[in-house]
Amino acid sequence: MVEWNRKDLLGLEELSKDEILFILNTAESFREVSTRPIKKVPALRGKTVVNFFFEPSTRTRASFELAAKRLSADIINISVNSSAMVKGETLKDTARNIEAMKVDIIVMRHSSPGAPHMLARSVKSSVINAGDGSHEHPTQALLDIFTIREKKKKLEGLNVSIIGDIAHSRVARSNIWGLKKLGANVTVCAPSTLMPPGIEKLGVRTTYKLKEAIEGADVLNILRMQIERQSENMFPTIREYAIEYGIDSEKLKYAKKDVLIMHPGPINRGIELTPDVADGPYSVILDQVTNGVAVRMAVLYLISGRPESDESTD
Amino acid sequence: MNLLIKNGRVLDPKNKIDEQLDILIEKGKISRVAKSIKEESARVIDAAGKIVCPALVDMHTHIRQPGREDEETILTGSRAAVKGGFASITVMPNTKPAIDNQGVVEFIYSEARKTELVNIYPIGAITKRLEGKELAEIGELVKSGAVAISDDGMPVMNSHIMRMALEYSKMYGIPVISHCEDLDLSSKGTMNEGYMSTVLGLKGIPAESESIMVSRDIQLASLTGARLHIAHVSTSESVELIRNAKKKGLSVTAETCPHYFTLSDEAVLNFDTNTKVKPPLRTRDDIRAIKEALKDGTIDAISTDHAPHTEAEKDVEYDFAPFGIIGLETALSLSYMELVKTGFLSLLGLIERMSLAPAKILNLQNKGHLSQGSDADILIFDTEISWVVEKNNLESKSKNTPFLGWTLISKPLELIAGGKHIMKESRIIKNEPR
Numbered sequence: 001m002v003e004w005n006r007k008d009l010l011g012l013e014e015l016s017k018d019e020i021l022f023i024l025n026t027a028e029s030f031r032e033v034s035t036r037p038i039k040k041v042p043a044l045r046g047k048t049v050v051n052f053f054f055e056p057s058t059r060t061r062a063s064f065e066l067a068a069k070r071l072s073a074d075i076i077n078i079s080v081n082s083s084a085m086v087k088g089e090t091l092k093d094t095a096r097n098i099e100a101m102k103v104d105i106i107v108m109r110h111s112s113p114g115a116p117h118m119l120a121r122s123v124k125s126s127v128i129n130a131g132d133g134s135h136e137h138p139t140q141a142l143l144d145i146f147t148i149r150e151k152k153k154k155l156e157g158l159n160v161s162i163i164g165d166i167a168h169s170r171v172a173r174s175n176i177w178g179l180k181k182l183g184a185n186v187t188v189c190a191p192s193t194l195m196p197p198g199i200e201k202l203g204v205r206t207t208y209k210l211k212e213a214i215e216g217a218d219v220l221n222i223l224r225m226q227i228e229r230q231s232e233n234m235f236p237t238i239r240e241y242a243i244e245y246g247i248d249s250e251k252l253k254y255a256k257k258d259v260l261i262m263h264p265g266p267i268n269r270g271i272e273l274t275p276d277v278a279d280g281p282y283s284v285i286l287d288q289v290t291n292g293v294a295v296r297m298a299v300l301y302l303i304s305g306r307p308e309s310d311e312s313t314d
Numbered sequence: 315m316n317l318l319i320k321n322g323r324v325l326d327p328k329n330k331i332d333e334q335l336d337i338l339i340e341k342g343k344i345s346r347v348a349k350s351i352k353e354e355s356a357r358v359i360d361a362a363g364k365i366v367c368p369a370l371v372d373m374h375t376h377i378r379q380p381g382r383e384d385e386e387t388i389l390t391g392s393r394a395a396v397k398g399g400f401a402s403i404t405v406m407p408n409t410k411p412a413i414d415n416q417g418v419v420e421f422i423y424s425e426a427r428k429t430e431l432v433n434i435y436p437i438g439a440i441t442k443r444l445e446g447k448e449l450a451e452i453g454e455l456v457k458s459g460a461v462a463i464s465d466d467g468m469p470v471m472n473s474h475i476m477r478m479a480l481e482y483s484k485m486y487g488i489p490v491i492s493h494c495e496d497l498d499l500s501s502k503g504t505m506n507e508g509y510m511s512t513v514l515g516l517k518g519i520p521a522e523s524e525s526i527m528v529s530r531d532i533q534l535a536s537l538t539g540a541r542l543h544i545a546h547v548s549t550s551e552s553v554e555l556i557r558n559a560k561k562k563g564l565s566v567t568a569e570t571c572p573h574y575f576t577l578s579d580e581a582v583l584n585f586d587t588n589t590k591v592k593p594p595l596r597t598r599d600d601i602r603a604i605k606e607a608l609k610d611g612t613i614d615a616i617s618t619d620h621a622p623h624t625e626a627e628k629d630v631e632y633d634f635a636p637f638g639i640i641g642l643e644t645a646l647s648l649s650y651m652e653l654v655k656t657g658f659l660s661l662l663g664l665i666e667r668m669s670l671a672p673a674k675i676l677n678l679q680n681k682g683h684l685s686q687g688s689d690a691d692i693l694i695f696d697t698e699i700s701w702v703v704e705k706n707n708l709e710s711k712s713k714n715t716p717f718l719g720w721t722l723i724s725k726p727l728e729l730i731a732g733g734k735h736i737m738k739e740s741r742i743i744k745n746e747p748r
Contacts, residue, residue, distance in 0.1 A: 013513070090630055112631035113515040114585030133633070135515030170515060197518070198509030 004302040008120040008127040011136035012177040020178055024146050026298035027291070033070055034293055044073035047304050050098055051077040053109040053130070059265055059289065060130050060140070064107045067296035073104075073304075091115060092122050099123040104304055108132075126303045134168045139299055140264050141174030143292040145182065147284055148219055150291065151260055156183035161213040163245065164223025164272055165234075166190040166199065171223060171264045176202050189213035191245065193234045210245055214254045221262040222247055225272050238271060248274040252282070260284050316340045317735060318353050322361025322694060326368065327666035328683035337366065339690040342733030347684055359728060359735070361694050367665045368682050369401030369691035369729060370646065373462075373672035374491075374545055374569060374617035376638070377403070377434070380421060381410025386622035386711045388422065391642070392431040394620070394710035396737050398642040399726035401432050401691035402673070402681055403620075406466045407439040414439035414450040416458040423459055431742075432731050433691070435461040435676065437491065440479045444468040449479060456486045461676045464491035466545065467592065467637075471497060473530060480540035489543040489567065489675055494527035494552070495593065504633055506579040506594040514582060516632060519594050525551035532559045535566055543675055544568040546619050548593040550603030557612045567675050568607075569615040571641060572648035573716070575604045581716060587628045587635035588716040591621070605658045608667060615671040616664075618645045622712030640710045644703060646695065647722035654697075655723070661697070694728035701725050709742070 004022065012020065033041055049068045051061050061077065068075040080094070091110075098106060105126045108116045113135035120127040131137040149155055160179055162172045166188045179186050180203050187205040188195070189212070200206050207213055214220065225241060235241050247261070261273070261282045269275050278285060317339040324335040324347065336351040337344060377391040378384075386394075388405075395403045405422055407413035413422070419436045426434035438455030442448045444465045452463055463483060469492065470476040476492075483490050500523045505511050507518025528544055532555055535542035544556060547570045559566040573591065578598050581589045589595060607613040621638025628635050649668065653659040659667070673682030680689040700723045705713040729737035736742060 090626070092629055110631065112633040115631045117585050118631065133515050134517075167512075173513070173515060196512040197507060198512045201509050202513070 004305065006303070009138055009299055009303060010117055010120060010127065010129045012138045012141055012174045013136065015181070017181045020142070020145070020181060023142055023295070023298050023302065024149060026302060027142070027146055027295045030297040030301070031291065031294040033297065034290070039070050040072055041070065042072045043301055044068065044071035044304055047073040047104045048102065049073045049075040049105045049107060049300065050103050051075060051107045052098065053077070053079045054115070055109050055111050055131070057109055057130070059292070060109065063289070063292040064130065064296050067293050067300055070293070071297055071300055073300065091119065095119050095123050099125050105300060128299060128303060131170050133170065134173070135170055136174045137170040138174050139292070139296055140171050141178045142299070143288055143295040144175055144221060144262060144264070145178050146291045146295050147262065147288045148260065150287070151284060152218060155179070158184045158218045159187065159216055160184050160219040160221060161187040161189055161217040162221045162223065163189045163210065163213055163247070165194045165225055165229060166223070167194045167196040168226065168229070169223050175221060176204055187213050187217070191235050191241070194229070210251060211254055214251060216256065217259060218256060219260045219262060220247065220255070222272050224264065224266065225268055242271045246270070246272055246274065247277050249276055249280070252277060262288055265289070316353065316356040317359060317730065317733065318351060318356035319359045319361050319366055319692065319694065322364050322366035324366045324684065325662050325665050326684040327662055327670045329685060331684070332662050337684065337692065339692070339730065339733050342690055344684055344686060344688050344690050346686065359694070364694050364696050364727065365661065366692060366694050368669040368684055369693040369731060370399045370668045371402040371672040371676070371678065371682055372400050372618050372620065372642065372645070373404055373615060373676055374571070374619045375403040375405060375642065376408065376619070376621045377405045378409065378622060379425065380418065385624055388425040388434065389429045390709065390711040391620070392426070392429045392434065393742055394640070394642040394708070395432045396729050396742050397709045397726065397740070398644070399646050399693040399695060399729060400642060401693070401729060401731035402678065403432055403434055403642070404461065404676070405434060405436045407437055407464060408444060408466055408468065412439050412444050413437065413455070413460065414442050414444070416454050419455060419458040419460055431736055435459070435678070437461060438463045440465045440470055440490065441475065446470045446472055446475060449475070449482065452479070452482055453486065456488055461678070462489045462491050462543070464493065464545070466491070466493045469493045469495050469497065469527065473534065476531065477534050477538060480534050480538040480542065484538065484540045487677065489541040491543045491545050492527070492531045493545045494524050494531060496523045496526045499523040499526065503594070504590060505582050506596050508579060508597060510579040510582060514585070516582070521549040521551055521596065521600070524549050524593050525555060528552045528555045532556070532564065532566055535559070535564050536562070539565070541565045546571050546574065546593060546617065547604065547607070547613055548574045548596050548600060550600050553603045553607040553612055557607070560612060567614045568612065569617040569672070570604050570608065570613050571617055571619045572645050572652070573639060573641070575601050575608070576648050576652050577716060585632045586716060587630065587632055588639055588714050588718070590632060590635050590637055591639050592637040605653065608653060609658045614667065615675060616645065616649055616667045617672065618642050620710070622710055623714045624712055628714050638714065640708070640712055640715050643708055643710060644715060644717050644722060646726060647724050648717070650697060650724040651722065690730055690733040692730040693726055695724060695726045697724040699725040
């Protein structure tokens with residue numbers, strides 16, 4: 001079995017296949033904790049975790065908070081408006097102050113790509129990336145992959161289609177890195193204006209046609225459409241996006257009979273997913289949320305258990 | 315005190331000299347360049363084994379005085395110039411206040427005189443407050459000593475105003491320097507658009523954001539017959555457009571900077587904000603095109619686009635960091651390594667692009683060559699010495715360079731500006747009082 005030696009979890013790009021599997025397997029054993037009447041194990045007793053969120057988040061923040069609490073860690077939440085940070089204290093200063101209070105793990109969500117990387121370089125505490133701009137969202141991809149593996153019992157050779165705003169999606173990027181390493185075939189489907197240049201070099205199939213993305217897919221991972229993309233002229237109207245790319249039961253007729261419908265949440269009902277699909281028999285959206293806690297418990301546990309002698313920070 | 319530089323390998327692109335000669339300097343001017351000069355009254359500088367050439371001229375420098383003296387002052391910028399082998403630098407007009415009136419031009423000349431180091435030439439604004447709306451008083455700027463006009467980082471988007479600026483500039487014989495960028499196309503981009511921006515999730519700036527405006531400005535130069543100078547060329551498409559413009563005989567010149575032929579967008583991989591610069595670092599293909607363009611003369615000059623920013627400004631999230639990197643102290647070494655060592659340019663060709671060519675574009679007739687009677691601005695450097703770029707060996711007040719930690723080859727040793735020996739063995743020495 002591989003060992004976990006990393007101080008931080010910043011993305012899936014830098015993880016090996018074995019490291020990803022190690023996290024998923026560790027998550028398996030934590031999944032059961034949340035089903036007990038007493039949902040708590042003492043694994044992280046005495047450890048301090050800070051949820052450091054520069055962007056609004058309900059589910060990711062709650063998921064990390066529950067994961068930490070079920071491991072008996074102490075956790076506090078700090079929410080900052082990142083535009084206020086520009087004017088006042090720098091990210092680095094804020095982070096060093098948090099570190100000075102002897103925090104073991106900082107879970108960070110930020111609108112700017114690379115922000116957690118910068119933080120990880122400047123503090124000794126471990127840093128977990130809970131989403132940095134359009135760059136990566138490793139724990140979301142891990143819980144997506146965990147859920148696929150749970151339902152399909154394998155990843156190798158599966159056809160996974162990621163549909164929506166690929167250009168601005170950290171969920172898409174982390175999923176691509178993870179799924180490709182584990183042997184899945186990935187298709188990304190977006191309107192041409194939301195398909196980032198060079199994405200095919202990551203080994204994915206690209207298409208603008210939703211039907212092509214649906215046919216033959218074992219998994220459809222539907223991304224949230226940000227309403228503000230309309231004002232940036234990324235597409236004419238939300239209405240047209242919903243007509244062209246929204247998944248409804250009609251379009252699902254092209255899908256395999258055992259397709260999984262996933263969504264990282266929160267769902268814009270009636271835009272990227274119709275309610276009957278979101279709540280329908282193929283949907284595993286709430287399983288993703290349940291698994292998210294187990295995956296984050298695994299990540300917190302592994303990160304906190306790295307060898308004490310590790311002083312590789314600069 | 316007269317100076318005699320002996321036994322160096324003298325390179326003078328204008329007079330096509332590349333041989334071992336002595337140079338006699340009298341009263342701030344070059345009085346003789348010949349073999350084995352004997353002159354009892356002159357102090358001798360032994361340059362055996364070294365390169366002796368016209369001091370470098372930087373036609374694209376940001377000095378932050380007035381306005382942002384925490385980033386760079388005329389004094390610290392001058393010292394950085396000396397360390398890099400430059401005896402002439404420019405001040406781009408995005409100071410605070412902007413160089414859009416005679417008062418600021420005169421202030422810069424006055425501060426420069428106090429430092430008694432290098433020649434400093436202000437570049438005037440095209441439009442008032444660099445807003446792109448109303449022409450600045452270009453005539454007055456030129457009369458008070460501005461050597462060119464530019465709105466640099468705040469390019470004139472309105473084609474009519476740019477046309478009028480070009481038309482008007484013809485009366486004064488000065489070049490209009492254009493930072494070619496379609497601001498709408500760049501939008502909120504922070505790096506080159508392509509595979510790397512996709513992987514990093516950073517918003518991209520397409521290459522066309524530059525070349526569209528290069529194309530517009532070349533067409534306006536054709537329409538007006540004015541002198542157009544394209545700043546910091548970074549893309550292969552821009553190179554192609556400039557090459558064609560020159561073939562047509564238009565008065566178009568161009569510069570690039572060492573980072574555009576040294577680093578590609580792959581350097582952004584670790585989110586180092588010292589790689590954030592405008593135009594952004596491009597691709598390996600662009601690097602090759604730029605080197606070829608320097609070789610065939612499509613790109614006339616190498617400038618630094620020295621753009622100082624404090625550590626506090628740069629030590630933030632990539633999206634929030636300002637654009638710009640410093641370059642005065644690394645330009646010669648990087649150019650030597652990337653262009654001469656690799657065979658794209660001869661040493662003589664490199665010196666031409668870093669001294670004579672920018673001096674000609676800026677109409678500095680007595681700079682950039684070693685003709686008898688020209689200004690005694692002379693650099694002596696050694697192509698054998700290597701050195702490491704470290705924060706504490708940089709004279710610039712700001713340390714924002716992506717080359718920190720790099721080992722560079724070739725180093726400026728002696729600098730003479732206006733006949734005064736101001737750097738000796740790479741140390742800036744107190745110059746003689748006037």
